[in-house]
Amino acid sequence: MEFFGDAERTEINDVLDTGILFRYNHDEQRNGIFKAREFEAEVAKLVGANYAHAVSSGSTAALCAMIAAGVGAGDEVIVPPFTYVATVEAVLMAGALPVFADIDETLCLSAEGIRKAITPRTKGVCLVHMCGQMADMDGIMAVINEHNLILVEDAGQAMGASYKGVSTGLWGKTGAYSFDFFKIATAGEGGVMVTNDEQAYRYADSYSDHGHDHIGSNRGMEKHPILGFNYRISELHAAVGLVQTRRVPAIVERNNVLKKRLMNSLGEILGLSFAHLPDPDGDSATFLNLLLPDTDAAQRTVAELNAAGVGGFNYWFTNMYHFINQWDHIKYLHTASALPIEKFGVPQDYSNLDIPHAQDVIGRLISFGIRATWSDDEADALASNISDAITKAISVEA
Ligand SMILES: *Cc1c(COP(=O)(O)O)cnc(C)c1O
Numbered sequence: 001m002e003f004f005g006d007a008e009r010t011e012i013n014d015v016l017d018t019g020i021l022f023r024y025n026h027d028e029q030r031n032g033i034f035k036a037r038e039f040e041a042e043v044a045k046l047v048g049a050n051y052a053h054a055v056s057s058g059s060t061a062a063l064c065a066m067i068a069a070g071v072g073a074g075d076e077v078i079v080p081p082f083t084y085v086a087t088v089e090a091v092l093m094a095g096a097l098p099v100f101a102d103i104d105e106t107l108c109l110s111a112e113g114i115r116k117a118i119t120p121r122t123k124g125v126c127l128v129h130m131c132g133q134m135a136d137m138d139g140i141m142a143v144i145n146e147h148n149l150i151l152v153e154d155a156g157q158a159m160g161a162s163y164k165g166v167s168t169g170l171w172g173k174t175g176a177y178s179f180d181f182f183k184i185a186t187a188g189e190g191g192v193m194v195t196n197d198e199q200a201y202r203y204a205d206s207y208s209d210h211g212h213d214h215i216g217s218n219r220g221m222e223k224h225p226i227l228g229f230n231y232r233i234s235e236l237h238a239a240v241g242l243v244q245t246r247r248v249p250a251i252v253e254r255n256n257v258l259k260k261r262l263m264n265s266l267g268e269i270l271g272l273s274f275a276h277l278p279d280p281d282g283d284s285a286t287f288l289n290l291l292l293p294d295t296d297a298a299q300r301t302v303a304e305l306n307a308a309g310v311g312g313f314n315y316w317f318t319n320m321y322h323f324i325n326q327w328d329h330i331k332y333l334h335t336a337s338a339l340p341i342e343k344f345g346v347p348q349d350y351s352n353l354d355i356p357h358a359q360d361v362i363g364r365l366i367s368f369g370i371r372a373t374w375s376d377d378e379a380d381a382l383a384s385n386i387s388d389a390i391t392k393a394i395s396v397e398a
Contacts, residue, residue, distance in 0.1 A: 003247050003373070011035065011239035021235050023054075024209070025219045035235045039242035040192065043177070046245055047159065047167035049194040051201035054238055055208045058156040058178020060231035061191030062090035065174035066126065068193065068203040069152050071096050074344050075123035077152075080109045081324035081358045082316065083128040087154045088330055091126060095340035097347045100324065102355045105276040107131055107289065107365070111139030113357070118143075121347070124150035129158035129168040131367050132184070132255075132286030136278040137163040137171050144172075152176075156191075160184055160252040162282035169194050174204070179241045184286050185248050187241030190233050208232060254372040255285035258379045262288050262370075265383035269390055271297070275365065288368040292390070295363030300393035302366065310385045313368045323362050324353070 014033050020026045023036035036054050044052040055061050071077055073095035079088055081100045091098045099122070102113035107130040114125055125144060127135055144151045151172030155161070158168040159177040169175025174197070177183075179190035193204045206212060208231040211224035233241075263274060275289035292298035295317065302315045316322045324331070331350040333342060368382070 003244075003251070007243045007246075008240050011243050012236060015235045015239050023232060023235055023238065024212075024214060025217060027217055033235075035242060036233055036238040039187075039190075039233075039238040039245065042242045042245040043159075043192045043194065046248055047169060047177075047194060049167070049170055049175075050196040051194065051198065053193045053201060053204045053208065054233045054241065055191050055193060055204075055231040056233050056237075057189050057231075058154075058176060058180055058183070058191035059086040059090060060208065061176035061178065061193045062086060062126075062152075062154045062156065063093050064193045064204040064208050064231060065152050065154070065176040065195075066090055066094040066096070067207050068195065068200040069124065069150050069173040071124050071150060071152065073340050074121075076119060076121040076347050077123060078109070078114055078117045078125040078149075080128050080130075081353065081355050082107060082130060082322060082362050083154065084156060084322055085327060085330070086156065087126055087128050088327075090154075092330075092339055092341060096123070097121075097341050097344060098330075099347050100350070100353050100355060102357045103361060104136075104357055105291065105361055106136050106278055107133060107275050107361065108135035109140065110357070111136065111143050113355075114140065114143050118147055118149075119347070122147070122149060124152055125172075126152045126154055127172065128154040128156070129161060131275065131289050132158055132161060132284040133275060133277055133289065134158060134161045134163045134168050134279060134282050136276075137166075138278075141171065157183060157286065158284055160248045160284035160286075163279045164282070168282075170196065173197055174200050179237075179244070184251055184284060185241065185244035187233070187237040187244065190237045190241050192241075251372040252284050255370045256283060258370050258372070258374055258376075259283065259285040259288055261376065261379050262368075262383050262386075265380065266290070266387060266390075269387060269394075271394055272390055285370055288370055290366045290368070290386070290390075291361070292364045292366065293394070295360075297393055298364050298366055301390050304389035304392045305366075305386070308385060308389060310382075310389060312382070313366055315366055317362045317365065324350075324355075324358070 101117035
């Protein structure tokens with residue numbers, strides 16, 4: 001979300017010049033302008049996917065990823081308790097039953113956490129790569145393969161990240177990225193589902209547009225191989241998304257320089273550590289993820305940062321909508337009308353979960369958003385502010 005310029009304007013004007021804001025059909029009027037298709041090609045190239053399908057949001061991309069992978073009504077799906085809530089919503093909207101498992105210092109589900117949550121009804125895992133980083137894929141793939149589970153990845157905040165050279169989002173059967181306003185690349189609103197599986201791609205393509213098969217040029221006469229709904233992206237959003245996607249490699253490169261600089265200056269602080277990076281070379285570096293010695297120290301650090309007027313960070317444990325402790329509406333299923341889970345039965349006691357590592361790690365975590373637009377001096381000033389706050393917070397303890 002840092003960079004906008006003439007390139008975005010040019011692409012939008014292409015669409016406005018023809019007036020065809022709809023991604024399909026109207027071949028005579030659109031003058032060869034297909035921004036959604038170009039956007040998809042750009043994302044596929046960036047992450048190395050065989051197929052990419054753009055939709056209206058990251059949330060709907062996650063839902064399409066779930067449906068296209070064959071996860072549906074009554075299936076248990078293992079999810080993390082630390083994620084943007086859309087992951088859990090997507091499982092519920094698919095009619096499936098979220099089962100919360102524990103995470104580790106990668107900030108993602110751990111192989112051990114997944115293993116403990118498996119039951120005879122487990123169909124799949126929705127793994128979320130949090131805070132621009134990546135999960136420990138070797139360990140996780142071993143459990144997935146051993147138990148023959150379907151892996152779906154919500155890489156909503158990790159586009160541009162990878163593990164051992166394979167992009168987050170492409171380890172599983174399907175994956176999803178978000179292009180909302182807060183992500184590394186934005187379309188205003190938008191999302192992209194990716195896969196290397198042709199059938200999964202076809203399902204997502206149809207599911208997100210009332211089941212249309214998108215064959216031929218007469219929309220009214222297209223066939224509908226499956227049921228679907230409308231999760232289409234508009235040409236205007238796709239036009240912005242495609243330019244933004246091209247900017248990602250440069251943003252990732254600069255973010256990494258800044259993150260290393262910050263980590264080097266903070267590395268000497270006694271008691272401070274960083275979220276574990278299973279593959280440091282694959283970091284999208286959108287966040288500097290600090291781990292304080294304990295929750296008290298983290299909360300005192302937050303207070304010191306606030307007192308000093310230092311912003312730009314998230315304390316997810318209490319201040320953001322990304323941790324299960326804040327999700328009473330999910331824990332107690334406050335719904336406007338009944339969801340399938342209310343008929344199937346809740347698979348776990350959501351208000352009494354055994355997730356000790358999540359409670360510990362998220363209690364200790366403070367994440368600073370990194371902006372590729374920062375100068376080195378700005379990064380150094382931030383490091384010094386963080387250092388002051390932590391030193392004060394930790395010395396109180398001593
Ligand atoms: C942002 C985000 C989403 C939702 O994306 P939207 O485009 O806002 O719908 C889903 N999952 C994760 C992990 C996210 O960070």
